[in-house]
Structures are given as C-alpha cells and as structure tokens.
Amino acid sequence: MSVAFKPITTENGKGIFHLFPALCKGCGLCIEKCPVDTIGWARQLGAFGTPVVEPGHGKPCIACKKCQLVCPDAAIWIERRNGQGRTDALTAAPQAPGNEK
Amino acid sequence: MSVAFKPITTENGKGIFHLFPALCKGCGLCIEKCPVDTIGWARQLGAFGTPVVEPGHGKPCIACKKCQLVCPDAAIWIERRNGQGRTDALTAAPQAPGNEK
Amino acid sequence: MAIAAQPQMPRVWRAESKPHKFCPGCGHGIVLKALGEAVDALGIQERTIFGCDIGCSLLSWDFFNLDTIQTHHGRTTPVLVGIKRARPELVVVSYMGDGGAYAIGAQHLVSSASRNDLVTIIVVNNTVYAMTGGQMAPTTLPGQKTETTPYGRDVELTGRPMLGPELVAAIAPPGAYVARGSVANVVQLKNYIQKGLENQIQGRGIAFIEALSSCPTNWRTNAAETWRFLEKEMSAYFPVGELRTPEEKPAARLREVPAHGPKP
Amino acid sequence: MAIAAQPQMPRVWRAESKPHKFCPGCGHGIVLKALGEAVDALGIQERTIFGCDIGCSLLSWDFFNLDTIQTHHGRTTPVLVGIKRARPELVVVSYMGDGGAYAIGAQHLVSSASRNDLVTIIVVNNTVYAMTGGQMAPTTLPGQKTETTPYGRDVELTGRPMLGPELVAAIAPPGAYVARGSVANVVQLKNYIQKGLENQIQGRGIAFIEALSSCPTNWRTNAAETWRFLEKEMSAYFPVGELRTPEEKPAARLREVPAHGPKP
Amino acid sequence: MATKPITGEQRAFMTGNEVVAWAALAAGADIMYGYPITPQNEIMHYWTRMAPKYERAFLQTEDEISAGFTTVGGVLAGKRAFTATAGPGNVLMQEAMAMAEMMRLPTVVVVTQRGGPSTATVIYSQQELNLTCFGGNGEGLRIVYSPASHDELFTYVIKAFNSAWKYRFPTFVLGDGYQSKMREPVTLFDPEERGINMEVCRPMVGLPGLPGEERDPAHLRNTYNLEDELYQVLTDSIREYEAMASEVAEWDAWSADEAEVLVIAHGVVSRAARAAVEALRQGGVQAGYFRSITLRPFPVDALRPLASRARHLLVVESAYGQLQRLVQASLYGLETPVSGYLRPGMGITPEEVARAVHSLI
Amino acid sequence: MATKPITGEQRAFMTGNEVVAWAALAAGADIMYGYPITPQNEIMHYWTRMAPKYERAFLQTEDEISAGFTTVGGVLAGKRAFTATAGPGNVLMQEAMAMAEMMRLPTVVVVTQRGGPSTATVIYSQQELNLTCFGGNGEGLRIVYSPASHDELFTYVIKAFNSAWKYRFPTFVLGDGYQSKMREPVTLFDPEERGINMEVCRPMVGLPGLPGEERDPAHLRNTYNLEDELYQVLTDSIREYEAMASEVAEWDAWSADEAEVLVIAHGVVSRAARAAVEALRQGGVQAGYFRSITLRPFPVDALRPLASRARHLLVVESAYGQLQRLVQASLYGLETPVSGYLRPGMGITPEEVARAVHSLI
Amino acid sequence: MALNLKIALAGEGGQGVQSVAEILTEAAYHAGYQPLYIPNFGVEQRGGVSVAFVQISEAPVSAPKFTTGDIVVALSHRAVERARQYVGPETLLVFDASLADDVRRVYGEGQKSLAVPALAIAKEGLHPRVFNVIILGVLVGVTGFLERRDVEQALERQFGHKFAQDPSLKELNYRALERGYLLGSERLEVGNRI
Amino acid sequence: MALNLKIALAGEGGQGVQSVAEILTEAAYHAGYQPLYIPNFGVEQRGGVSVAFVQISEAPVSAPKFTTGDIVVALSHRAVERARQYVGPETLLVFDASLADDVRRVYGEGQKSLAVPALAIAKEGLHPRVFNVIILGVLVGVTGFLERRDVEQALERQFGHKFAQDPSLKELNYRALERGYLLGSERLEVGNRI
Ligand SMILES: Cc1ncc(C[n+]2csc(CCOP(=O)(O)OP(=O)(O)O)c2C)c(N)n1
Ligand SMILES: Cc1ncc(C[n+]2csc(CCOP(=O)(O)OP(=O)(O)O)c2C)c(N)n1
Ligand code: SF4
Ligand code: SF4
C-alpha cells in the first residue's frame, strides 16, 4: 500500500481500537452495532469534517469486531489484545495465492 | 359484412362443408386434424394459387368442426346437417350485447 | 333475402382485409381468431384498442374492426400502457411475438408485470424470429436449427428457451392472470384470452397469455410436421395451463384521468 | 521496520482512492468490502474485470486495483458479457443498482439469465434511485416516500417491489447461482459473492446476488433509523438466502475464443 | 373540475424545472410519463407533488424508451401528454420520437441538455441540438424551441403543446442543465387569461362509434411494404412541414443590421451573447446579436438578410459546431465569413463572447 | 490456428451481406455480436455458418442496445469485434456508440440503411446518414465509410477495422438495403497478400500483470464531475479527430473540374450519378461527378475547389437533404448554387439523375 | 453497343421469379458478364407480388434498379398491374398466355409482347413445379446471349442437391428449360434488337 | 452604475453554501432585485466541493455563470483551491480565518480579502450548525444593499418549519446572522466599491 493512514489507537476492554480519521465519515453505523455500546462520538473531525468515533462510551469492548465489519469505509481496525488482529477471516486482507511479496 | 365470399359447398356425412376458396391458402392444417381423414386436396386453386381442400377423401364427415376450428383463415364453415351451424360457441360470431342491428 | 353461406369469422374480424397477410398455416391467424371470439363474447369492440408489434404480428395492423396501432419492435406494451393510463375506460390488448416480448421488450414486460399494469398481453410463441426470416428467438428449442443457429441451438452457448409465463408469474402482484395456451387447443386459448380481458376490465391486474403457435414458413414444415413440432416438441418444453388466476384479489381498481382544458 | 497499524482493507481495494466517494453510511462500501474479500480469497485479482453502472455504483470506477470499466445506466451486464464472450479466461463482475438491474436494464438481466451467461452480477438494492436524488425504484417499499412518490408508493398505481432474485431464479437454467444477502450480514454476503464468483470460474452458469443496502442520504435517516429500515422493513419484504445453487450441474463449460491475425 | 393551477399573473423566484412543471400544469397537460435523469428530475418531483391536486396523472416508466412510447400512447388516446429527459435518455427517446415523426404524433418532450457524449456530466451543455433536431432514422420533421429564460421556458412549454397539436409534429423544448437548476424571477400566468387558446386534443384511437359499422376503424401504422408508399407518406409530411415552417419559425435580434460582427447563439448562451453585444456597442464596437428561438424549423428567412449585411458571423455555443453547422447549411451561398466560439459542455460568459468578437476585428 | 478463409484473389457473385461476412472473416474479426434486423440479417446468417469453421465467435443479443454494448465489451477485451444493424436498430445502437465515442473505443458497425423514420420499410434508403455520422448526444467524432459496390464493401469493411483500431474512433460502414440484397461480381482477397497490415488490437482491460502492483489498473470511465474535466477530454479528442481527418478522408471524382453541373452523391446512389454523368458527357453536357467515400470526416478539401469552379451543384440522395446539409455546411462561403434531387427511401436511376441535371441547364 | 440488358420479373410469392433471376444471373456471371440482380422484398414472408430486377452487362452495372426494362415478365394477375411502371414503349412484355385479358386491359393492344403458355405446358406436359424454369428458358431464348451449357450449369448449382436425390427432377427441369428456350428463341430477333 | 453583484461561494458538501446562496437571493428577490442563483452539481451526492454562483442585479442577469466574482467565499481547504478560478485582482475573497495559511499559499499576500472567524464563533459562542448563517450575515454586511428584514424573512421562509418546532433554533440563527452582519458591515466600504 503506497498510501498510509494515521490511526488513533485506543485500548479498551479486550480490543485495541484503531480509528483512521482520514477514512471515518462519521456515519455512526458502528455506534449502533456495538453490542456493548462502547462507541461514541469523539471531538476529532474526520474525512467530511464531521466527528469521528471512539470507544469508551459504554461497557468495555469485547473485541467482537462488529464495528469493523459494518464500517463502509474500513475506518476501524480492532486488534484483539493478544495481537491476533490480522488473522481473522473477513476482516483481514488474506494473501492472494502467489501474491506474497 | 360488406364483403362477400363465395363458398364451395359440399355435403358430406353429417356435415355441410363450406369452403371459401378466396380465403383458403392451402396450408393443409385442416387435413391433418380431421379425425376421419375426409379432407383432401381439390383441383380448384385458392388465395395463393395453391389447391384448396374438399371433403370426401376418407370416411364421412362427423361434423366435429375440428377443421373449422384450426383453419387460420376462416376458410371453412361446417354446418351440421340439421342446420344449427351458426349457434356453436367458438365458431359462430355471437351477437355483441347492444350491437344487434 | 337469402344470404349465401359466409365464413364464420368473429364479428370483430374485418372481412375487407381478408384473406389476411399471414402465411398459409400460420398460427397467428388462429390466435387472432381466439382473440376475436373473446372480444365478441365480451361485447367490448367499441372500447378495445388493439396494438400489434413489429414481427409478423404487424401484419394484423388492419386485421380487426378495432382501433389499431402498429408500434415498434418490442414497444407495444408501453404504447398501450400509455393509452390505458390516459384513458382507463378503454380495454387495451398488446399483441406481439416471442422476440418482441422476451428479448427486445423484456424490460417492458418485467416492468408491466411488476407494476401490475391493466393491460392484456398476448405473446405468440413460434420459437423463431419469423418476420426477419427465422433467426433464433429466446424460445428456440435446444438443438433447433434456425438461421443463426445453423448447426442447432447449443444450450451451453445460448442458454435455454425462455419461459415467459413462468417469469411473469414469479413477479406479478396478486390480481395477475397468467396462462399459456396453444393454437392446438383453440377453445382453451380463447378461454384464457377472455379471462385475460376480463381481468383487465375488472381492474384486477395484468393479464399475460402466451400462445404456442406455428410458423411453417420458417420451420420449413408441411402440415403434418407443423402439428408434430407444435404438439410434441414445443408442448413438451412449454407446459400449457394457467399459472396465475386473479381470485387472490377482489375486482376493483378503476382509475380516472379526467380531461382538462378545452377538450371536445 | 515497524509498520503502524493500517486499515484492514481488502487487498484488492485501492488505498489511493480512499476514502471512497460514497456518502457516510452508504451500503455500497460494505458490499464492495464483501466483494473485495471474496476476490482476495479466490486470488483472482489479476484476471477479474470489474464493471460498474451509472447510479451510485459509478462512484466505484477507481475503487479497486482491478481493471475497471464504468459503463452506462443499466448496460454493465452487456458490456461484461461482451468481454467474457471474447475472453472467457477472465472473471467478470457486473455491479449495479436496483434501477440499473430491474428497470432500464431488465432486458439484459432476463436475457443473461436465460442464456446462463458466465457473469457474476451484484445488485445493490437500496429501494431508491440514489444517484439521481431519491426517486422511486422498482424496489421501493409500499407506502415509502420518495421524490416521485411524495405521498408514499401507491401499490395500486405503481405495483409492488420487484423481486429480482426470484425473477432470475424462475428462468435461469441449471447451473445458476442466485442469492440475496444484506449489508447487515457481511460475512454471509461475502460468502454468497464468493460462491457467485466460483460459479463463473467453474463455468456453471450465471451468478446473481442481490445485496440489501443502505442509502441514508436519500432515506434521510440517522444511523439507528438506517439499520431499522434495512433490517426490519426491507428484510421483511425481501427474504435473505440462497434461491438457486449450482449443484444441479457439474462444473465444466469453458469456451475459448482464439486470437486471430497479428495479435500481440 | 379541478381548480386552475394559476390565476392571474404570478411572479415567482424558482428553478427552471419548477417553471416547466407549472407551465405544463397551466397548459392543461393531462399526464406526464418519465424516467429520472439529471438535470431533469425536479420536473417530475414538482409534477408528482402537484399533479394529484389538479387531477393530473403521472407514470414513472422503466426507462426512456418506455417514457417515449407511453407518451406516444398518451397522445394517441387524445391526451395532452409529455415527458422530459436529457443526455443518454434523449438518445434512447429517439426511437419513440422516430415513430412520432412518422405517424405525426403530437408528443411534447422537454430536454434539459447535459454534457455529452455518453454519460459525460450531469451538468450542462448544448450538445443535444443535433440529436433533438435530427435524431432518429428520419429527416427531422420536428419542432424544436430553445428558450433562454425562465419566462420563455414557461411560455414555450405552453406553446409546445399547441404547436404539437396544431401541426402534428413531435415538439421539443430544448432547455439545459443551467436553466433547469438556476433560480431567477419568472412570471407565471394562465394562458387563457392571456388570450392563448389551447389547441383541442383529438384522440386518434378510442373514438366514439362502433368501428367498422358506425365509422372506419383507426388503423395506424408506421410500416410500409413498398418504397413508393413510404415516399408518398414522407412527401406529404415534408410538404406540410415546409408549409408551416415560416409560421412557426421564431427568432430574436438586436442591433443586428449592418453589424461588423453578428453574434449568433441559441438558448441560455444567447443571454451572454446579447450582454456582450450590448457591452460592445457601448464600447463603440458595431456588434449585433441574432438568436434562433426555433432550431427546427430554423429561421433562415430572418437570418439570411442580416447575415448577408454583416461583416463577420460569430456562432457561440456550448457545443462543437452543432449550431454552426445549421447556420452554415442554412446560409449557404453567402460569403460573410463565419467563426465559432465553441465550448462543448462549458458555460459561456459575456466576457468570453466579447473577447471572441474582439479577436475578429 | 484456423486456416485462412481466403487465399489469393477469389472472384465471386454474391449478395452484399455475404460480402460483409467474408470481409469480416478476411479481416480477422474475432467475434460478431448482433440482433436480427432486415436488411442486415444475412450478415449474421453467413457469419454463423462460417464462424465455427474459422474459430470465430458469435453472440446473438437481446436487442441492439445489447449488441452495441457487447461489442464495446469485445473491443475492450482487445478483440476485433463488430456488429451490424439498420434503421430502428441503428437508432438504439447510438447509446453504445455515444459511449464508444467518449471513451475512444474502436467499435465497428456495419449499417444497412432501410427506409425511415421509424420502422418504415425494410428495403432501402440513405436516411441514416445523419444518425450514423452524428447520432448520440455528442459531436460525431466517428469515421463513416460509404461504399458503393461489393468490391468496396469488401475493402471498406476491412479498412474499417484498421481505421477504428488505429485512430480509436467508432467506425461505421454505411451500406444500404440494395447493397445488402443485390448480387454482383466481387473480388475477395486476403488483406495480407495485398500488403494490407491489420492493426494490432490491444486490450484495454484484462492486461497482464497484477493491477496496482505490477502496473496501474485500467480505470476507464465516461462520467466526469466537472465541466472542465469533460471539456479537456473532448478537446483532446477533437484535436486528434481533426488531425487525422485529412489522412482518413476519401472521395472519388470524375470529370469534375469546371463542370457545368457537378453531381454530388454517396453510396450506391453515386453509381447512378456517375452513369448519368458519363451519359451526359457523351451527350455533350459538361457534367461532373463527385462522391464522398467518407462521410465523416467529410472530404471538404477535395470538394471545395471543384465545387467553386462548377456552375451548379446537384446533390442526389435517397434522403431529404441529409447529404445536402453536409455539403452546404462544408462548402459555406462558396456561391455556386446548390440543388437537390432528394428521394427519401427511393432508389435512384441514372435516367432520373440525367433528367435532374438537364433541368438545371 | 455492348450487351446491357434490363429485365424485371414479377410474379406471386410461390411462382419462383427470384429463382429465375438467380439462375439467369449466375449463368451470365459464369459466362463472363457482369450481372446485377436484386429482389424486391417487403414485410410479408409470403403473399404480395415478388419482383426481381436483373441487369446483365459487359461493364459493371450502375444503379441496382432501373426505370424501364428491356424485358418485363409478368406471371400473375396482380403482377401484370404491378409491372406496369417498368414497361416502356420499347419494352418486350413477356407474360403467361392465361393473362392475355389482363394484359390487354392494362397495356392496351399496342404493347410489344410475347405470350407464353407456360402454365398450360407446365400443368399438362410437365409439372407445375417447373413453371418458372420454362420462363427461364424463354428468357434465355429471347435474349440469346447465353450458351445452353451456362444455363444448365447454373441450374445444377441451384438445384444440384435436389437433382441428386431425385434424378427424374433433373430431367424434368431440363425439359422445361428446353421447352421455354424453343418458345423464346422464336423471338430471338427481339433479343437482338435490345 | 446600478447594483450588479457577482458572488461565488465554495465549501464542503455539508457546510451549507447552497443554503446561503438560496437565502441571499430569496431576500434580494423579495427586496425587488433580479437575482440569479445556480448551484454547481456533480455525480456525487455528498463529498466534493460545492459551489454556488449568485448574481444580484437591478436588470435581468445575463449568463448564469461568470468569469470573475466581485466576492468569492471559500470555506474549506479544498474550496480555497477550487475558488481560485473565480478570483480576479478586484475580487474580495472572504474566507474562514482558520484557512489563512491556505489562502496565503494559493493567493499570495496581495489578495483583497476578509478573514472571518466564523468556525470559531460557531463552535464556541453558537453552534456548528449555524456556521453558514454567520457567513450569510457577513455577505449581507459587506454588500449592504439588503434590509435586515428582507434577510430575516428569507431565513424564515427557508427554516420556518424548523423554527416552529424549536424556537431556540430561531434565536440561534438570528444571533448568527447578527454576528456575521457586524463582521461584514465593518467592511461595508468594500461592498460600496463593488
Ligand atoms: C429495433 C428493431 N430491431 C430489430 C427489428 C427487426 N425485427 C423485426 S421483427 C423481428 C423479430 C420478430 O420476432 P417475434 O417478435 O418473435 O415475432 P414473429 O415474427 O416471430 O411473430 C425483428 C428482430 C426491428 N424492426 N426493430
Ligand atoms: C439512459 C439513462 N437514463 C437515466 C439516467 C439517469 N440515472 C443515473 S443513475 C440513475 C438511477 C440509479 O439508481 P440505481 O440503479 O438504483 O442505483 P443507485 O444510485 O441507487 O445505487 C438514473 C435514473 C442515465 N444516466 N442514463
Ligand atoms: S469490537 Fe465489538 S465491542 Fe468492541 S467496539 Fe467494536 S463492536 Fe464494540
Ligand atoms: S462506521 Fe466507520 S465511517 Fe461510520 S462512524 Fe463508524 S468508523 Fe466512522
């Protein structure tokens, strides 16, 4: 990837919540899907000049990744605290066979 | 009807076989459908310069009207010998309500 | 005055334009006989508008003593829907071939079905593009030779025959009437068409009737082969019968578009 | 070198064009995530051609690191079928909205289904014409207010929402894959899309996947209302699940169009 | 009967699309058929909001092909029917308009030109002149009005219905995305109060009386078996078209006689042209301005003498020579040199026109 | 690899539609997409018979819209793809051709003109000139060849593929129903043996290499957000079109210098024109003949000097002034009077042309 | 002047005028001429008068249709009327003898013409199917520019597959050709005058 | 000369420049002027720079767009760049004070301009939602041809239904308008010079 996005990284509960403000459009879809209601609006503004999101507004994160799944803009990456974030099926980019560089 | 068609009328078996040569295109569909194989080619030429049909080539007509039904050109009218031809459901033109003149 | 025996044409047929322009043995003539009988039976000649497509159906542009409009290839249904929306009191019949209905006009068929337009559509399925000289149609049978499948229709490359009534039945709302008849059974076909007209008159919804029909010219068949192909091969692929009946929905819907401005 | 945390975009997403051009909360982004994951999982990036329609789908013209062609409204499937017929080794994805698929492009959908074209079609059903500002679509729910149904969709006048997968399932030959997913269940949706791509790769037949999707801009909904409309109202009308699976037909069909003349 | 949508004269500040919807209402249009496309959409939006109040009808079709053919159905049924489209939609609309041209059907289409070719932009251009005047596989027997302001948009939409039903040629109002989307003051009025009589709309099918008995059935067709039959039909239509041409042709000119540079434009661009010419005159430059209000029939009789007495002609358009081709073909035989200021898909300002005029002198 | 369809020169007596099919085979066309319409049908009939023998492909589409867009797909994939249509099919084909024009796609379309407008007749006309040259919502950046004989039909179908792939403008061979259906002698040949190199067809999508890593992905679009973006794209295309115009323009003339009447025609009508001119010359009338082989770009540089030295111009066409409008627009500035012998949808014989010439002198 | 022959043939759909034109021009082509043949065609597959336009020349033919034929053939009631427009004062009108009344009605008495009892011959001596081959023979005879062999080869190319299936058919056709030829060549001088 | 004002406003999709243009021209229309307002629009529903072209004149306005504005308003990073083409030497560039660096980079030091701390005021004193109403006030102040009442009536027509639901909103808007007006009218001389 020739482009790099700067995350805001927040540890919360079982998850490490990486939020990429340059991608987040503040739609709020993730907020509604979080089973523990931990996501809420942050002060920082995102891609469209609207507030981005952050964890810590409800119960601790259980690293279920629902927020990451539904985010239309890939603006959230949840790492589990044990550091296995990149291996999850849908949410991580698998290596295409033969494309390992 | 301001146009009149001249029939060739042949009595055969239970039916009176009216054939309108100006309408008959000699397709032969009726021949194939006659259950008693009474229909065959006549010497007279029809609308397209091809032979028209006539009864009398097989067993006597049973006035089933199949030939009339399938004729795409309305070139056959089968009257039953008792003269009830005009009353049959599909094959006769019913009076449209209110259109009696 | 004693009148000589006259052809038993449906009353709504126009004798002046007979013999009609279809080929010898063409099924169009039979379908239009069934339609004529149905119009006669319902007594709706004065308010029926007949629309024919491009395809051999266009040859019926002066077939009936009905106000008739011959439209473009595949566009008969929109024209008649346009008329119906403007004058709901009229009964509109959209008459076309399988090419017009299932290929170039398929978006109109699908949309009228899903809108439940008050139109009676009659599709003559003769498995070919007849007017243009016998090319493959959406309804051409597997293996059938046509001008564009000279080695027989290859289902792997060109798919399988389109099932029109099945398609309409799958998407039309309640109130729709959908059936497939055949010129091999004229009484049944007339029956279906009559029900289709009634469905429109009662404001229940769309009526769609496919008629299996013959095209000896492009099939290059004699009468015996014509019947065999129609009754054996086609009927095996395209089952005849009613697919949707409107009992699900009460008769009702009548829309009015009032006239405006200085109309006559 | 330690790399900072990066967004977990599918590998085939093009980071340079992100944030993408869709509105906040738009379901297109989620559908394209599912598609990206499926392409990644199959390792077909090098031979996949992505085609997008006019409609909000056009905003994905530079979305992927895939050769992409943005076509006309409703015409994406013919363009990709044209490519596939010319180069069967490619995997073609036809991506469009409900308007493109079920209204203006319905004849192409019907025909590709009946031909069993080897193409994977993904239709984003958001119940509106989103790109043009929220008019009624074939999928608009009964009573739903849109710019052209300002008093709510009247089913008597405009019919009922189109059931796309049901339509395709009714006419597609054996070998077809037909499913309806939703952006509310991304894992399942990705699964369906992946099966749809496999169906094409294995030469079984057409693959058609509808995705229920959100359009907060034209729905004028906040996040909570967006989910409610999608998960409650839309899902009630449009059942999610697989309608046709290709097990009926063995994998096989691979056609080759060899190159002629002095090609590279 | 429903109340009149407009009584008296009503001054308003609104978008062109809204003006079109009001004009159609005021003209007594019975039914609109349409398919969404930018920049035409709001015509439908306003129509669907207002139509039920005035007992008018609307049908959203599946595409522009259907919008065109349902409109054909509407006029066949004797209703004042119309549709609106743009760009690729206008391309598709041509199939139905070719049929309307052949069968002399009084369809009315409002075109709001956008960038072309293809999907291009949803914004603006004057690139649909050729398509609207000559689209289809025929000879362009159509009436095409090109309004330049909201007041004219209102007037010519009403007039389009009347010309269509009077002369029986498909009639178009050729607007553009700018006119559609911009707001400016406009005066709406009831045509009757202004002494405009709406042409009577006579049905072509569904006439009273039992066909074949009480009257001949209407047997309307667009297909002929012989070259000669077609030729006869076309010759009759062409004759009637040419006979009405001078009656229908409209134009506007200002300070156009003996101009050093005669600026020729149509539609919204003519406003920039006129403003430039006014400014140039004030600056002592002998510029003139001519504007074709009807593009079909083209007002050649009005333009020719003016053009022949000018020293230069400058055609200004947001297209690449579509008006210029029409001008040159119509004025063939003159020697006045023609130049073009041709900006396909771009708006044109008075300053640009003035600059282009200056570059010629 | 399949054997060559033609080796050496082969003389034959066949219909024009058969000639087109052979020409496409000889040109190495890979795939035809098509929808039936008279009088084009037999192109498909011959192609479907022969294609499997030479490993070429065919797809019968659901309509001309699809035929146009699948053809677009074929050329995007890098294949020498073509389609054929006529009349109302040509009207529908314009949507895809507008896209091809915008995206510079080397589509090849054979048009066999029939009577118009609308369905009209399935026979013959020259009424699709305007549609084929300028159809769609654009500026007509197309190449249009108008052949007059079976030999030319063969040659120009081959050339159409080369012009399309070389210059990247949608290219048309504008035939007609007469040429389609008539039989006359023709010489078929293998282009290579005549020293004609077929342009290499490069794919625009499905290129080798992992997109985004080993190469940039192809991101092809026809929609732009800003007027200025579109203007830039159009300006580039127009520049390239104008640059190639003199290279591509073709014409034919006979005894055309200082003609008392210069007869101008195209396509099959030009045969009658030439025969008439020959006969007139024999009869002592100083008639001349000019024929536009390319209608787009129009061979204005060739025609202008001849026309300026003629005393009368007579445009002869089976349409109502479509060629005449092109001629007048192109020759603007000349004073030579122009008349038209205009017979929409009708065949034209040498005798008629001669009579029309006589009426001018 | 060199050969430059214009023939229009008109008949009912099933009468085979297009075949006559096809065979005649095929033969002429193989004999080294530059023929041009164009059928008329309309929207009806069957029914309607069918017209074939044939031109045979030593140089390439100009326009595919012509105003006036050197020979015009009319084989049916309706064809007699339809062919009217192609008949000029110099035209030789060939018609089936059964149509004499129609011809007189439409063309008066003065028309240069040749009545051929082809229908009668076909029905009686031969077979209705070869009616058109008799006409072909007449045209070959009247025009006199083709070798018999050229015509037979063209017949063979057209019907060869049928002849192979049924050799009696070949014989029938050859006899029909011969009969027509004899009828036509009696008027050879006409052909020469053209 | 009579009033003939050209204003271009550029901002992000959500910033409400089109509303400003709409209210301003509505007000001008009701005050008896001949305004013309046209938004730019593209294929994206959201995102992208939004531009509004406003002209207010005593006579009907000619072309809907113009080459150079008398006043150009730029409210975002990207808008500063996008607006460049409408800014001439005489143009007054109005921008949010937070964009001072961008403005300097793109326009250098010499540009006639007015920095308005609208974002800051909106965020702190008022509410982010009324950011654009502050800008509206600035324009009314700078141009000085409108009565306050005209503007308030136009505001009322635009937001009346919302004000009815939430009267505090009305108050907020009026305050925003007032704040902007004060900022703008300090530069009234500029307006007069136009
Ligand atoms: C737009 C357009 N495309 C193609 C045609 C040519 N065309 C005329 S009829 C026809 C097919 C007719 O087939 P079908 O609809 O099945 O009717 P049938 O003749 O078999 O009764 C076609 C393709 C046309 N007239 N218009
Ligand atoms: C021929 C044509 N007609 C109409 C349009 C205008 N148009 C663009 S997008 C669109 C509707 C898009 O709706 P949908 O396909 O559902 O996609 P969405 O935007 O909802 O994702 C329309 C009607 C067009 N571009 N071309
Ligand atoms: S991972 Fe699950 S619990 Fe954690 S923030 Fe996201 S949705 Fe909430
Ligand atoms: S779903 Fe994504 S874009 Fe939307 S608010 Fe959450 S992180 Fe931001």
Ligand code: SF4
């Ligand atoms: S079915 Fe009718 S037309 Fe055919 S042969 Fe029998 S009578 Fe004649």
Ligand code: SF4
């Ligand atoms: S009525 Fe029946 S039995 Fe008699 S001829 Fe007709 S088909 Fe035969």
Ligand code: SF4
């Ligand atoms: S071609 Fe076929 S469908 Fe057409 S009229 Fe003849 S038999 Fe009927």
Ligand code: SF4
């Ligand atoms: S308008 Fe709707 S569908 Fe289009 S991008 Fe925005 S949210 Fe998505």
Ligand SMILES: [Mg+2]
């Ligand atoms: Mg058919």
Ligand SMILES: [Mg+2]
């Ligand atoms: Mg949608």
